Amino acid sequence: MKQTIRYLAGVAGPSGFGSNSTAEQVTRDCSGFSTPHNLTAIITGATSGIGAETARVLAKRGIRIVIPARDVERGTAVKERIQKENPKADIIVLKIDLSSFASIKRFCTEFLSLGLPLNILINNAGKFCQNLEFSEDKIEMTFATNYLGHHLMTELLLEKMIETATQTGIEGRIINVSSVIHSWVRRDKFHFNNMLSPKNYNGTRAYAQSKLAMIMHTVELAKQLKARNARVMINAVHPGIVKTGIFRDHKGLVTDSLFFIAAKFLKSTSQGASTTCYLATSQETNGVSGKYFADCNESHCSNLANDESEARKLWKQSRALIQRRSQC
Numbered sequence: 001m002k003q004t005i006r007y008l009a010g011v012a013g014p015s016g017f018g019s020n021s022t023a024e025q026v027t028r029d030c031s032g033f034s035t036p037h038n039l040t041a042i043i044t045g046a047t048s049g050i051g052a053e054t055a056r057v058l059a060k061r062g063i064r065i066v067i068p069a070r071d072v073e074r075g076t077a078v079k080e081r082i083q084k085e086n087p088k089a090d091i092i093v094l095k096i097d098l099s100s101f102a103s104i105k106r107f108c109t110e111f112l113s114l115g116l117p118l119n120i121l122i123n124n125a126g127k128f129c130q131n132l133e134f135s136e137d138k139i140e141m142t143f144a145t146n147y148l149g150h151h152l153m154t155e156l157l158l159e160k161m162i163e164t165a166t167q168t169g170i171e172g173r174i175i176n177v178s179s180v181i182h183s184w185v186r187r188d189k190f191h192f193n194n195m196l197s198p199k200n201y202n203g204t205r206a207y208a209q210s211k212l213a214m215i216m217h218t219v220e221l222a223k224q225l226k227a228r229n230a231r232v233m234i235n236a237v238h239p240g241i242v243k244t245g246i247f248r249d250h251k252g253l254v255t256d257s258l259f260f261i262a263a264k265f266l267k268s269t270s271q272g273a274s275t276t277c278y279l280a281t282s283q284e285t286n287g288v289s290g291k292y293f294a295d296c297n298e299s300h301c302s303n304l305a306n307d308e309s310e311a312r313k314l315w316k317q318s319r320a321l322i323q324r325r326s327q328c
């Protein structure tokens with residue numbers, strides 16, 4: 001109850017920001033990054049919604065943005081929109097389909113061949129599938145796109161991020177965009193093989209499981225990075241509820257009515273991008289890793305999401321699967 005009132009009133013938390021802070025507000029003081037112009041950020045899912053706003057605001061702060069887009073024309077349209085507002089914005093659009101291991105590998109090879117540094121990786125792309133669909137690697141589409149795709153992409157870019165952080169002395173940041181809906185997943189329903197190929201498919205459950213997996217990825221990778229003394233931090237985010245394209249599969253009277261009723265709880269796109277932008281640029285979160293954030297402040301995720309042994313197990317299963325399927 002107290003939390004709901006804080007949310008509705010937009011009361012600021014310890015960071016000085018709250019639920020109604022916008023991405024522009026939280027990045028206004030990027031002074032900690034003495035040379036934001038030399039920073040490079042990859043933002044997945046930046047062709048619309050929260051990701052497009054994240055790209056716009058970080059570009060405005062002088063950060064070079066790489067947009068991996070499944071539809072390059074949509075990516076180019078976002079690039080042109082940002083450059084109309086800010087002609088100096090440095091934006092690169094490259095092709096990717098996050099549901100395909102082969103496409104992710106091609107993207108990473110192409111990005112690495114550019115010889116750019118990599119300071120910030122924002123794993124933001126997301127998909128909700130009302131009906132059961134499979135990726136080209138024969139994996140349930142939501143799990144493949146939202147989680148496994150980002151797992152592989154992060155792995156292929158990690159050494160570049162560690163190298164950049166070592167060479168520049170600037171801490172690298174990985175941000176996994178999750179959702180509060182992760183807490184709906186029951187421990188006894190979280191089975192790896194069933195997520196790859198569900199018997200009784202339910203779109204909301206598949207989406208929630210993929211978002212839980214993103215927090216577990218955060219927990220495990222934070223541990224691995226710490227063990228390596230790498231200056232790269234990783235945190236997970238619930239952006240808030242924003243009416244974006246993610247709900248396009250949910251069209252209809254019921255969804256429209258729910259949005260109407262929930263209107264008071266909805267965030268604008270810029271408020272939805274704020275927690276990600278805060279974690280990407282804030283100096284107050286220096287050294288903070290493996291945590292879950294909402295409304296620009298550290299928050300609580302479910303016990304299952306925080307379970308280190310489950311996170312380790314998921315990591316190992318994901319690695320083994322990606323290696324197996326990549327050889328096919």
Ligand SMILES: NC(=O)c1ccc[n+]([C@@H]2O[C@H](COP(=O)([O-])OP(=O)(O)OC[C@H]3O[C@@H](n4cnc5c(N)ncnc54)[C@H](OP(=O)(O)O)[C@@H]3O)[C@@H](O)[C@H]2O)c1
Pocket residue numbers: 044045046047048049050051068069070071074096097098099123124125126127145177178179180238239240241242243244245246247
């Ligand atoms: N909106 C909310 O209320 C809410 C709440 C909690 C969490 N989130 C999370 O926030 C993130 C951003 O979502 P959003 O609300 O901004 O939704 P959105 O407007 O639908 O954006 C989703 C983005 O993901 C991209 N994408 C989807 N499948 C892809 C694939 N196979 N390969 C590459 N890119 C792909 C989309 O690209 P295309 O342009 O090609 O479709 C689009 O750019 C998601 O992770 C979502 O789960 C959103």
